[in-house]
Amino acid sequence: MTNETWGQVREELIKRVGKNNYVTWIEPLKLALLNNGVARFEVPTIFFGDWVQRNYADHIRSQLASAGSPVERVEFAVGAPSMATAPAPVKATAKPSRARSVPVEDLPGAPLDARFTFDSFVVGKPNELAHAAARRVAEGGPVTFNPLFLYGGVGLGKTHLMHAIAHELHTRSPDLRVLYLSAEQFMYRFVQALRERQVMDFKELFRSVDVLMVDDVQFIAGKDSTQEEFFHTFNALVDQNKQIVISADRAPGEIKDLEERIKSRLQCGLVVDLHPTDYELRLGILQQKVDYYRSQYRGLVLADGVLEFLAHRITSNVRILEGALTRLFAFASLVGREITLELAQDCLADILRSSDRKLSIEEIQRKVAEHYNIRLSDMIGPKRLRNIARPRQVAMYLSKQLTPRSLPEIGRRFGGRDHTTIMHGVRKIEELMATDSQLSDDLQLLRRLLQG
């Protein structure tokens, strides 16, 4: 076979493996030798060669056979001498791995927020397990669970804990290569590497870290090439016994459009959730923030009962709670007044109103129908098939739990059903929850989605 034939084979391979894979993995191959049933190609690195061997050698062999040059073996070698018949001499392009030489401070991570430390993280019942696991990882030492997967609703402290781990690791071992970034940034970097044909550098860099932390991993769901790359990075680091910390807004199994193999990998380590805050935790966080603000807004007086009022009324998430307090302090310092309950009510009227927003039965029905992939009309219709009746009972149960509506009122909104039917549905779900872990996971997720 000549390089011309190899050119034809490459044309066929584009169709087989797709343009992206072709550009990344096939185009850089240089035919070095074809002899005694062996085709040997020059590759830039050992990793590259292993990868192509595992993923594309069969394609190459079969296309060579179709082009009339059957071979028994396809080999890949770094710096293999090029074929004499090659029209353009093949230059040795093998590069030594540069990844390790990238200094810690130049790793392509996101900046860490200096305020997000363990000291400033208030621990309460809803987050104590997540906090303990994060502390354990931050101690360094032998990897005990990999990955640590933190999940929970919006603004409950996932990012704060990840930054705290990174700060602590940096303090304990300044040379440790800790890389923190969001899943979105991971994708952005990967796409950039593809565009600039720097995929090998990207791979090597991400495989050269000691600790990898990826925030909001749900972002890569449905993004096929990024998922693929993430999966391989993940595996390579786990194989090297490097710590991985991941966060998401829901448990691995609940992330739609995430490949099954990734879900199962993510479940292999320790999966912990940050529960919605309770009153005590909210109050604790407020008290801690007040101590911090006092240094900035000297002389401001906070009346008794204001923090309790806020902790009681703003239940959605910590970010909103913090925002309310910042606004209150800023406003009070501008007008030079004591922070009283009245001032808080006035100044935070919009936040308080949206916190008070009542959930409607229709919203619950819609969310449940969407979750179980059934039609909204079936939710209130007469069908008794199990795959429709069960979600309907789930929606009845959540309507009873999350709204102040009576059973007859709920019945009316479920197609005019009798209140005893609603009671039966609610009881059925309560019974099943004790034994059916999938159902209780579903309920937990739906609650979170509905309550925001």
Ligand SMILES: Nc1ncnc2c1ncn2[C@@H]1O[C@H](COP(=O)(O)OP(=O)(O)OP(=O)(O)O)[C@@H](O)[C@H]1O
């Ligand atoms: N237990 C806590 N103690 C102190 N501050 C907290 C606590 N939980 C959350 N916060 C604060 O609430 C804000 C939001 O937290 P963070 O950004 O970590 O949320 P998140 O769970 O990552 O949310 P998202 O899903 O939006 O990414 C931050 O300012 C953080 O410091």
